[in-house]
Amino acid sequence: MIIKSKSIEKFVNYSGRKLNAPQQAVIMGASAVLFQPYINRKNKRLDEDTRDMAVARSIGKCIVGNCSDFLARIVAIFSVAKLSNYITKSDKNNEDIVTVLTPKSKLDIFAPNMKDGFAPRHKNELVKDIKSYRFAMGALLATGFAVFLKTTIELPLTKKLTDYFYKREKMKKEIHDKTDRNK
Amino acid sequence: MIKPTGISRFNNYIFKNYAKDSSKLLVHVGTGVTVIGASAQVGMLLADKDIEGHTKKYLVNQEIITSGCCIGLYYTICDGTRRLANRLLEQGKILTEKVAMGLAALNKENHNPQASKWKDSFTKDELKKGISYNLEHIQDTKIYKNASENLKPQVIENAQKTLESFRGFKNGSSVLAVLLASIFAGNIAGPILGNFIASLPAKKDCKQPPCGK
Numbered sequence: 164m165i166i167k168s169k170s171i172e173k174f175v176n177y178s179g180r181k182l183n184a185p186q187q188a189v190i191m192g193a194s195a196v197l198f199q200p201y202i203n204r205k206n207k208r209l210d211e212d213t214r215d216m217a218v219a220r221s222i223g224k225c226i227v228g229n230c231s232d233f234l235a236r237i238v239a240i241f242s243v244a245k246l247s248n249y250i251t252k253s254d255k256n257n258e259d260i261v262t263v264l265t266p267k268s269k270l271d272i273f274a275p276n277m278k279d280g281f282a283p284r285h286k287n288e289l290v291k292d293i294k295s296y297r298f299a300m301g302a303l304l305a306t307g308f309a310v311f312l313k314t315t316i317e318l319p320l321t322k323k324l325t326d327y328f329y330k331r332e333k334m335k336k337e338i339h340d341k342t343d344r345n346k
Numbered sequence: 347m348i349k350p351t352g353i354s355r356f357n358n359y360i361f362k363n364y365a366k367d368s369s370k371l372l373v374h375v376g377t378g379v380t381v382i383g384a385s386a387q388v389g390m391l392l393a394d395k396d397i398e399g400h401t402k403k404y405l406v407n408q409e410i411i412t413s414g415c416c417i418g419l420y421y422t423i424c425d426g427t428r429r430l431a432n433r434l435l436e437q438g439k440i441l442t443e444k445v446a447m448g449l450a451a452l453n454k455e456n457h458n459p460q461a462s463k464w465k466d467s468f469t470k471d472e473l474k475k476g477i478s479y480n481l482e483h484i485q486d487t488k489i490y491k492n493a494s495e496n497l498k499p500q501v502i503e504n505a506q507k508t509l510e511s512f513r514g515f516k517n518g519s520s521v522l523a524v525l526l527a528s529i530f531a532g533n534i535a536g537p538i539l540g541n542f543i544a545s546l547p548a549k550k551d552c553k554q555p556p557c558g559k
Contacts, residue, residue: 164439164440164441165441165442165443165446165461165462166440166441166442166443167443172442172443172444172515174518175442175515175518175519175522176514176515176518177518178518178521178522179514179515179516179517179518179519179520179521180514180517180518182521182522182525183371183372184371184372184375187372187375187376187525187528190525190529191376191528191529191532191533194529194533195532195533197533198529198533198534198537199533199537202534202537202538202541203537203541206541208541208542209404212398212401213400213401213404213405216397216401216405217404217405217408220405221537224387228383232379247357266354272353272354273357274354274357275354275357275358275360275361276354276357276358277358277361288510292361292365292366293365295364295365295366296360296361296364296365298371299360299364299365299371300357300360302371302375303360303375305375306375306378306379306382309378309379309382309383310382310386313382313383313386314386314389317383317386318386318387318389318390321387321390322390322394326396
């Protein structure tokens with residue numbers, strides 16, 4: 164199949180360039196808030212109270228979890244970018260082939276240090292690869308960060324939000340029952 | 347030059363494995379975060395004294411089972427989708443007109459290249475290796491070997507430009523495929539399956555007097 168539409172091509176290329184780990188957290192979070200409470204609410208196998216709690220918890224968990232994932236990823240990617248300055252040789256023009264990639268200083272702990280095993284590539288290709296690498300390393304670092312964030316910030320916040328949404332679910336039901344009785 | 351240490355060996359490994367393929371990263375990081383998140387949530391539920399006994403039992407079961415389903419489905423569906431998307435693209439089942447035209451134009455003897463006839467630029471054996479491989483190793487292809495000496499630099503230049511467009515499209519396609527697959531696996535299929543399995547014992551519990559309604 165050959166895609167002739169330029170707008171589809173642009174959209175796909177744009178997605179490849181722009182969608183990365185932080186955006187994944189936002190998209191996953193938004194869709195989770197949309198689907199998971201609905202799925203829990205439709206679970207008729209449970210008694211009403213358990214179902215309300217499951218709905219409230221899924222809303223709280225999705226909001227807090229994905230917000231903290233997003234923040235952790237942003238912070239981690241930014242830190243990696245700051246600590247991964249590199250030097251190359253003979254790369255004045257974009258078309259020049261880069262053969263060596265080393266960290267700029269001892270502080271650049273996240274810069275690849277490739278003596279052997281570095282496949283030579285054009286400078287503009289290397290710039291793109293380094294950008295993807297920073298996202299990748301940042302996202303991995305954020306996964307480690309997540310252990311700390313989830314136990315210190317996320318859990319108490321999830322509990323608070325769960326309680327809030329649980330009360331709201333109950334209030335909604337009460338209002339609904341009252342209007343039913345008045346009819 | 348700064349001496350390579352343990353951390354730089356790890357950096358090199360990440361650079362080699364993830365710099366060219368963002369979708370692979372999304373699958374692995376997503377799975378890791380789900381595992382950590384689920385373990386933390388189970389811990390929170392167990393420590394929460396405000397939730398009633400049978401509700402807590404259900405929520406803990408639900409969290410463990412849903413997370414298990416989500417992690418399993420997430421990894422298998424997302425990784426499967428990523429591999430399938432990459433395979434379809436490498437085989438040229440889905441291509442943009444620009445890439446197809448670039449591939450067709452590799453044959454410099456052909457003065458009227460057509461996007462639909464891009465496959466004529468490669469032999470059957472070459473096509474099996476994938477578009478990226480052929481463009482990266484254009485000097486090994488029949489089309490390059492058959493080209494006259496003065497046209498060979500043009501073939502190489504054309505192959506590099508086409509490779510760049512192809513990589514951009516391939517990366518975007520697999521990222522989108524993985525995102526859609528992760529929404530389906532993590533937010534729809536996982537919770538539905540998890541709820542179904544987790545509510546089986548809960549339903550049995552609720553038939554007994556204290557929590558039955």
